[in-house]
Amino acid sequence: RAPCCGYIYGDEECSEYTMVTYNTTDDAEAAGATVTHTGSCGLCSTTQDLASYMAVFDMTSAGKACGVKSLLSFDRGVKCYMDLGLTEPCARIWTYDSLKDSEVCKWTCAKGWSDPYNVPPSCELNDCLQCDEDQAGPLFQQFGGRTRRRSGLESAIQRPCETVAVLAHEACPGHR
Numbered sequence: 001r002a003p004c005c006g007y008i009y010g011d012e013e014c015s016e017y018t019m020v021t022y023n024t025t026d027d028a029e030a031a032g033a034t035v036t037h038t039g040s041c042g043l044c045s046t047t048q049d050l051a052s053y054m055a056v057f058d059m060t061s062a063g064k065a066c067g068v069k070s071l072l073s074f075d076r077g078v079k080c081y082m083d084l085g086l087t088e089p090c091a092r093i094w095t096y097d098s099l100k101d102s103e104v105c106k107w108t109c110a111k112g113w114s115d116p117y118n119v120p121p122s123c124e125l126n127d128c129l130q131c132d133e134d135q136a137g138p139l140f141q142q143f144g145g146r147t148r149r150r151s152g153l154e155s156a157i158q159r160p161c162e163t164v165a166v167l168a169h170e171a172c173p174g175h176r
Contacts, residue, residue, distance in 0.1 A: 005041035005145055006033030014172035019045050034173050037152075038165045042145020044090035050169065052085030053148055058156035059084075060117060060129070067098035074099075093144045097136045105131035117157045129157065 003021055006028035010016035021040040022028040028035050036050060044053075056062055062084055070077025074095060081091035101109065109128035119126055125133060141147060148155045152167035 002038060003040050004028055004035050004038050005045045006031070006035050007047070008033050009172070017047070034170075035167060036169070037146045037150040037167070039141060039147075039150045040145055042141075042143050043093045044086070044144040044146040046087050046090070048085065048087050049090045049146055050151060052090075053146065053151060053153055054169070056084050057154070059148070060156055063094065063098065064113075066094065067101065070095045070098045071102055090144065090146075093140060097132075097140045097144075100136040100139065101132050104135040123158050125157070 001024045003023055004025050006020050006022055007017040008020060008031070010018065019036075019041040020028075020031070020033060022031065022033065022035075025035050025038075036045060036047075053059065063081075066077055066080035066084070069080045077095035077098060078088065078091045081094045082088060084091075086094065105128060108131045112126055112128045115126040115128065117126060117129060118124065124130070141150075149159055149164045152165040152169070154164075
């Protein structure tokens, strides 16, 4: 039993909503909320950020490009992530994540810049992604809230099925 982030919609068009962290999905559903991801709500838990995550299948490649820009200027990094459709708060946490990676994973990632995301035949993460997962991932999850796995979304990185939430995302659920 783990926390989840849910939306309580305030109107028939679903243009207004409140994000609430619930102790369990059962609690969220009992409150009439729509679960948007597992884990607590955070800076990336908005519907706009969900739409961006759904639209950009390979956020890792896009993130590399934005990460390089963030090394030149924090504001350029934020703008790059916002150009992918993320809200400003979410773009900021992605930029901080990029800077953390550049601090603790720089040599690992520089060495494997063009490596495939997963290493055959085991499909383990490459060394750079594993470093990000271990070093920057926990803070990103704590403050960002939404990740692709927590949202039940596929990505260009292969993940074990049991680590991906099973969720259905509907535009304006229950309001047709």
